[in-house]
Structures are given as structure tokens and as C-alpha cells.
Amino acid sequence: MVSGGAIQIPSRLPLLLTHEGVLLPGSTVRFSVDSPRNMHLVRERLLKGTSLKSTIIGVIPNTRDPDCVAFCGFTRLLCGGNSLLYCRMQPFSELLFNGHLICHTLSFSLCVCLCRIGTAGIAVQVVGSNWPKPHYTLLITGLCRFSVSSLLKERPFVLAEVKQLDQLERYTTPQRDATATDDGELGELSEKFYQAAVQLLGMLDMSVPVVAKFRRLLDSLPRETLPDVVASMIRTSNKEKLQVLDALSLEERFKKALPMLTRQIEGLKLLQKTRKTSPDNEKRVLVRKGTVFPGRQFNLDEEDEDDDGDDTAALERKVHGANMPEAALKICLKELKRLKKMPQSMPEYALTRNYLDLMVELPWSKSTKDCLDIRAARTLLDNDHYAMNKLKRRVLEYLAVRQLKTSLKGPILCFVGPPGVGKTSVGRSIARTLGREFHRIALGGVCDQSDIRGHRRTYVGSMPGRIINGLKTVGVNNPVFLLDEVDKLGKSLQGDPAAALLEVLDPEQNHGFTDHYLNVAFDLSQVLFIATANTTATIPPALLDRMEVLEVPGYTQEEKVEIAHRHLIPNQLEQHGLTPQQLHIPQSTTPDIISRYTREAGVRSLERKIGAICRAVAVKVAEGHTLTKTETLTPENSKQHGGEGLNLPSWSGCGI
Numbered sequence: 001m002v003s004g005g006a007i008q009i010p011s012r013l014p015l016l017l018t019h020e021g022v023l024l025p026g027s028t029v030r031f032s033v034d035s036p037r038n039m040h041l042v043r044e045r046l047l048k049g050t051s052l053k054s055t056i057i058g059v060i061p062n063t064r065d066p067d068c069v070a071f072c073g074f075t076r077l078l079c080g081g082n083s084l085l086y087c088r089m090q091p092f093s094e095l096l097f098n099g100h101l102i103c104h105t106l107s108f109s110l111c112v113c114l115c116r117i118g119t120a121g122i123a124v125q126v127v128g129s130n131w132p133k134p135h136y137t138l139l140i141t142g143l144c145r146f147s148v149s150s151l152l153k154e155r156p157f158v159l160a161e162v163k164q165l166d167q168l169e170r171y172t173t174p175q176r177d178a179t180a181t182d183d184g185e186l187g188e189l190s191e192k193f194y195q196a197a198v199q200l201l202g203m204l205d206m207s208v209p210v211v212a213k214f215r216r217l218l219d220s221l222p223r224e225t226l227p228d229v230v231a232s233m234i235r236t237s238n239k240e241k242l243q244v245l246d247a248l249s250l251e252e253r254f255k256k257a258l259p260m261l262t263r264q265i266e267g268l269k270l271l272q273k274t275r276k277t278s279p280d281n282e283k284r285v286l287v288r289k290g291t292v293f294p295g296r297q298f299n300l301d302e303e304d305e306d307d308d309g310d311d312t313a314a315l316e317r318k319v320h321g322a323n324m325p326e327a328a329l330k331i332c333l334k335e336l337k338r339l340k341k342m343p344q345s346m347p348e349y350a351l352t353r354n355y356l357d358l359m360v361e362l363p364w365s366k367s368t369k370d371c372l373d374i375r376a377a378r379t380l381l382d383n384d385h386y387a388m389n390k391l392k393r394r395v396l397e398y399l400a401v402r403q404l405k406t407s408l409k410g411p412i413l414c415f416v417g418p419p420g421v422g423k424t425s426v427g428r429s430i431a432r433t434l435g436r437e438f439h440r441i442a443l444g445g446v447c448d449q450s451d452i453r454g455h456r457r458t459y460v461g462s463m464p465g466r467i468i469n470g471l472k473t474v475g476v477n478n479p480v481f482l483l484d485e486v487d488k489l490g491k492s493l494q495g496d497p498a499a500a501l502l503e504v505l506d507p508e509q510n511h512g513f514t515d516h517y518l519n520v521a522f523d524l525s526q527v528l529f530i531a532t533a534n535t536t537a538t539i540p541p542a543l544l545d546r547m548e549v550l551e552v553p554g555y556t557q558e559e560k561v562e563i564a565h566r567h568l569i570p571n572q573l574e575q576h577g578l579t580p581q582q583l584h585i586p587q588s589t590t591p592d593i594i595s596r597y598t599r600e601a602g603v604r605s606l607e608r609k610i611g612a613i614c615r616a617v618a619v620k621v622a623e624g625h626t627l628t629k630t631e632t633l634t635p636e637n638s639k640q641h642g643g644e645g646l647n648l649p650s651w652s653g654c655g656i
């Protein structure tokens with residue numbers, strides 16, 4: 001690439017067509033690549049190539065221009081400005097650029113307007129990812145301008161014959177500064193530009209790394225490179241950057257870039273005038289907020305410190321503030337250290353970040369204070385549930401022992417009974433009496449061990465298990481966990497979830513429960529586990545052995561009537577926005593509903609039927625029927641009501 005002392009870029013360059021940004025010589029820009037042509041370029045040129053030459057590509061802004069597209073179909077193509085049009089033509093006869101024939105042999109299926117001038121750049125990093133769709137992220141450092149002489153091929157990626165426009169030696173060898181000794185307009189311009197850059201720096205906080213870097217570059221780079229470097233660092237639009245890119249003469253380049261710099265200075269002056277904070281703070285805020293330096297497009301040799309630095313610093317603060325045990329803290333700090341060194345585009349960055357976010361969110365030492373009063377607990381249980389005397393007595397005994405001995409280890413209560421007898425709702429009431437958070441973990445159909453214990457982090461799409469997820473949701477380490485339907489746990493090739501539950505439910509072991517995702521022990525000894533099941537027959541013996549089974553039998557008809565009138569009807573009326581004046585179901589009607597329309601040990605179906613009656617009445621009320629008297633619902637009167645007043649639906653009309 002060195003010919004006659006001059007460093008030359010290859011005369012044939014693969015072109016990366018990008019809508020994303022403009023690469024200027026001397027700047028480093030991150031491009032996300034997902035179009036088929038660009039993906040081919042990365043795979044076949046950057047990833048397969050082994051020489052330095054193969055890492056050099058041409059980056060060319062691909063500005064879709066409706067005017068250009070309108071030209072398609074003509075055999076002679078003329079494109080204004082510095083744009084080059086190539087489009088679908090069969091056969092391709094002549095392609096003219098600014099009056100010059102570029103190509104007359106190929107047919108192109110692309111229909112885009114390309115800039116004629118691009119920047120040859122060296123790909124310093126290529127990162128691939130499949131999420132959310134296959135793409136590569138390229139970090140490219142601009143070397144020099146080139147112009148497209150002719151297009152050689154279009155597939156699998158665009159290859160062009162190019163002409164180098166800038167000298168590369170200006171960065172590599174200390175040489176005569178073309179502008180320093182120039183006394184003419186160019187010298188004046190470059191001095192003015194330099195002074196403006198110094199003025200901008202004076203308005204910013206030097207302790208911010210970006211500003212310090214800007215200062216270093218300003219002093220070390222030859223002045224002729226400054227327009228490119230400064231235009232790529234300060235906040236400018238892509239259109240403005242394109243103007244700088246298209247400016248071939250140095251003088252023109254200074255003229256294009258200087259107004260951008262002065263605009264920035266004027267903007268800062270205005271901001272400083274309007275805000276009345278301390279000057280030092282103000283300077284820092286301006287830089288931090290990206291008022292001057294947007295994004296991270298300036299990293300010629302940049303340390304990884306900007307907004308991202310803030311982010312990881314905040315995370316570090318959270319890690320220290322999470323009050324986690326020594327072992328967990330050690331792991332978090334290690335991961336944090338790795339995270340700081342990772343580029344954000346790396347897929348592992350997101351994984352590590354998610355892991356750390358979970359670690360800081362977990363309630364390692366956050367708990368609610370138990371407010372147990374046995375008398376109040378009895379009243380609450382009685383108010384919430386009718387009958388169930390045996391179960392309520394045992395629950396009260398259990399709670400009383402807990403009150404006397406806070407560090408009670410076991411037993412785990414397991415309520416066994418037919419569906420709808422109130423097992424889950426008793427669990428909820430226990431949480432309320434203790435003043436603890438309640439979380440239900442539905443185990444029905446779970447047949448993968450990792451549902452309980454989580455996946456290892458090496459696994460794609462890994463997640464913590466339900467226990468850790470539940471703790472994250474409730475935000476305290478002493479909730480009431482209701483393991484619903486333990487009898488319906490499955491088994492599969494992915495392991496036996498019941499075996500994983502053994503450790504969770506064993507009071508002797510669960511202080512060191514290790515979820516595969518966390519890979520560090522979490523103390524579950526404060527969690528109060530309650531299990532429910534419909535039958536003990538299908539509960540694995542080892543699991544059953546760890547639990548105290550409390551049978552919850554079905555209800556008698558009388559009990560169901562009481563439950564309906566004390567709990568179900570008031571609940572349903574409230575849920576449907578009705579008042580007892582609008583719907584009254586007499587005690588004598590309920591046995592009819594129970595015996596004719598439900599056939600169950602519990603009361604869930606009864607609750608649904610009452611809900612259906614409420615819905616039907618709600619329609620009438622919403623239609624604006626006025627109530628003259630309190631209506632009572634019986635099968636007979638519902639049929640009698642032919643049309644006036646509150647037209648109570650017939651039983652079948654209720655949908656029950």
C-alpha cells in the first residue's frame with residue numbers, strides 16, 4: 001500500500017452503503033449492518049480476510065433521494081451534485097456521472113442514490129448478534145476520502161474502482177503543516193478555526209474525559225485535519241457532515257466546518273446566559289448532556305468513559321447499596337468489572353447487565369415486620385372463611401408457635417382438598433394476618449427443573465427460576481409463598497421439578513438455596529411456604545414427607561348457603577358494581593341454585609353462577625330500568641316478569 005513514499009488505499013474497495021451516519025477521516029463511528037449486501041461484505045471481506053488490506057472498506061453514505069429514483073428507466077442517467085445514481089436497467093447501456101461515462105457493461109438491480117465521495121476506513125471491530133435480528137456492529141475508523149471512479153460489481157456486495165483523494169501521511173509522519181506556513185486565506189482560516197475550537201474548549205469542563213481528549217487532539221493533530229475531526233466530534237447533522245465530506249479543497253472544508261463550530265459556541269453562550277447555575281457545574285452538565293459532543297463518535301483512542309461510565313457507576317452504587325452477602329457482592333463486583341470493559345454492542349453486555357440488575361433488585365436483606373396478633377388472626381380468618389374449623393384451628397396453632405418462636409423451622413403446611421374449597425384463599429389470609437407479602441407460584445404442569453431452579457447463565461435465554469422471580473416481584477425476603485397444585489408437578493427429560501422443590505422446602509437446607517442463574521446462595525429460611533394440592537396420591541413421597549397435610553373436605557349444602565350469603569354474593573355484587581338494593585337473592589333461593597345448577601365439593605362454580613346472575617341484572621340496570629321495589633330473585637318470579645320494571649332474567653337467560 002506504500003508506493004513512492006505515499007500511503008495508498010487499495011484501488012478497488014468494497015463499499016459499505018449506510019444510511020446511519022457519515023464517517024469522516026480521523027473519526028471512529030459505530031455502524032449497525034443488517035442489509036444483505038452489507039452482511040455479505042462483512043462475512044466475505046472482513047471476517048474471511050486475513051490481511052490488513054482486507055479490513056479496509058469504503059464507507060459511502062446512501063441517501064435515498066426520491067428525485068434520483070424518478071430517473072430510473074432512462075438509459076442515460078445523469079445525476080446532479082456529487083451523487084451517483086445506479087439503478088435497475090436491462091440491459092444497462094450507459095451510466096453517466098456529471099457527464100462522464102462510468103459504466104456500460106453491467107446491469108444493476110439497486111435503485112439508490114449514492115454519494116460520489118466516501119471515506120475509506122479500517123474496520124477495527126466486528127461484533128455479530130442474532131438478536132433482535134441477524135446483524136453486525138462495525139467500529140470503523142476513517143482514513144481518507146475517495147471518489148468512486150466506476151462500479152465493478154453489485155453482488156454479493158458492491159465493489160468499486162476508487163481514487164484516493166486525501167493523503168494518509170498527514171497522520172503518520174510529522175510533516176510540514178500545510179496551513180501553518182500558509183500566509184494566505186487558508187492560513188487565516190485555519191488560525192480562526194483553531195481559535196474557535198480553543199474558545200469552545202474554554203467553555204467546557206476540562207475534567208470531563210471527552211473535553212480533555214478534544215484538547216489533546218487539538219494540540220497534536222495537523223491543522224489540516226481539524227475540520228474533519230472537529231466536525232465529527234461536535235453536534236452536527238449528517239447533512240452538514242456530508243458537506244464537509246464533499247469539500248475537497250482544504251479551504252472549502254474549513255469554510256464549511258467553521259460555522260458549525262461558531263454555532264456551537266453561540267449556542268453555549270446562550271445556554272450559559274439562561275441558566276444560573278455555578279459555571280463549573282454548568283460546563284460539566286453541558287458535556288454530560290451531549291449538548292456539545294453527541295454520542296461516542298469521537299473515539300480515535302478514546303477511553304470508555306462518557307454517559308456509559310455514569311451508568312455503570314450508578315450500577316456500582318446500587319450493588320454496594322443492595323446489602324447483599326459477601327459472596328454475592330464479590331460476584332457482582334467481578335461481573336461489574338467485566339461489564340465496564342465490554343462494548344455495549346456485545347451480546348454478553350446485555351446478559352451481564354440483566355444479571356446485575358436482578359442481583360441489585362433482589363431483597364437480600366429487605367423484609368417486612370411480622371405483626372402477628374392471634375386474636376386478630378382468628379377474627380380475620382373467621383371473617384374471610386366460613387366453616388373450615390379444623391383447618392383454621394391448625395393454622396392458628398401454627399401461627400401461635402411462630403409468634404412464640406420466630407425462627408420456627410418447618411413444618412410446611414399442605415392444604416389438600418377438592419377444587420374451590422378455599423385452599424388458596426386461606427393462604428392469602430395467612431399472609432394478611434402476618435402482614436406479609438403474598439405470592440402464588442402455580443406449579444400445575446411444570447415439568448422442567450429449571451422452572452424452579454433457573455437456567456445456567458451459559459444457556460441462551462437463561463432466566464432465574466420461579467422462586468427467585470417471586471422474591472424479586474414481592475421485593476422482600478420473608479413473603480408467604482403459596483405453591484399451588486404441587487400434586488400436578490410433571491417430570492420430563494429436563495429433570496424433575498419435585499426434586500428441586502425438596503431443597504426449597506427443607507428448612508435445614510433452604511438457607512443456602514442456589515438458583516442456577518444467580519449461581520450464589522439465597523437464604524429462603526424466612527420465606528413461609530404453604531402448599532396446596534387436590535390429592536396426596538400424586539405428590540412424590542419425598543416431598544410429601546416434608547409437609548404436614550391438612551385435609552380440607554368439601555362443604556355441605558348448608559355450609560355452601562352460608563358461604564354464598566356471607567362471602568360470595570357480597571363479593572360478586574361489589575365486583576359487578578351492584579348494590580344489595582338492586583339485586584337481592586333470598587336465602588331460600590340459594591339451595592335451588594346450588595342443587596340445580598352446581599355439582600361440586602367446593603364453591604367455585606356457585607360463585608360463577610352468582611356472577612352470571614349479577615351480569616344479567618347489571619345489563620338491566622345499565623339499560624336504565626328504574627327500581628320500584630327491592631326485587632327478589634326466584635325461578636318463578638323471574639319467569640313471571642314479562643317486560644316491565646326490573647325484568648329479571650329467566651334462569652337460562654342468566655347464562656347459569
Ligand SMILES: Nc1ncnc2c1ncn2[C@@H]1O[C@H](COP(=O)(O)OP(=O)(O)OP(=O)(O)O)[C@@H](O)[C@H]1O
Binds near residue numbers: 532
Ligand atoms: N369457606 C369459605 N368461605 C368463604 N369463601 C370461600 C370459602 N371456601 C371457598 N371460598 C371462595 O371460593 C373461591 C375459590 O377458592 P380457592 O380459589 O381458594 O379454591 P382452591 O381450594 O384453592 O381451589 P383449587 O384447588 O382449584 O385451586 C374463592 O373466591 C374463595 O374465597
